Amino acid sequence: MIIKDLKNQEMYEFVNWGIECGSGWKDLLDNMTDEIKKVFPEMKFTQIKEKFGTLRAYCCSAPEEAHGIIEKYEELSHTTCEACGKPGRLCGGGWYKVRCEDCEELGWRDG
Ligand SMILES: [Zn+2]
Numbered sequence: 580m581i582i583k584d585l586k587n588q589e590m591y592e593f594v595n596w597g598i599e600c601g602s603g604w605k606d607l608l609d610n611m612t613d614e615i616k617k618v619f620p621e622m623k624f625t626q627i628k629e630k631f632g633t634l635r636a637y638c639c640s641a642p643e644e645a646h647g648i649i650e651k652y653e654e655l656s657h658t659t660c661e662a663c664g665k666p667g668r669l670c671g672g673g674w675y676k677v678r679c680e681d682c683e684e685l686g687w688r689d690g
Contacts (some may be wrong), residue, residue: 632675
């Protein structure tokens, strides 16, 4: 799945490809970029994706302070359902995805 209609699109260098993770993380990404934009308005992300079930955000030459913000939101992705954004947990076997109970039940798998 690819997220579209994100806020702060100018912060994503690769925006034409969309973002390779579920739309449940849209708010997370919007909040993260809001927070970073306040401190480092020039910063750009080079890649954002789901890896082993959780969010990974890559940027080039980010200041130390920005790494702290990114880590905070990557951490939040461990408990945010990637499908719908409700509180969830990392689940799976062979595949890892963060899902809330409802989405896990539905077998919502495709990232
Ligand atoms: Zn869900």
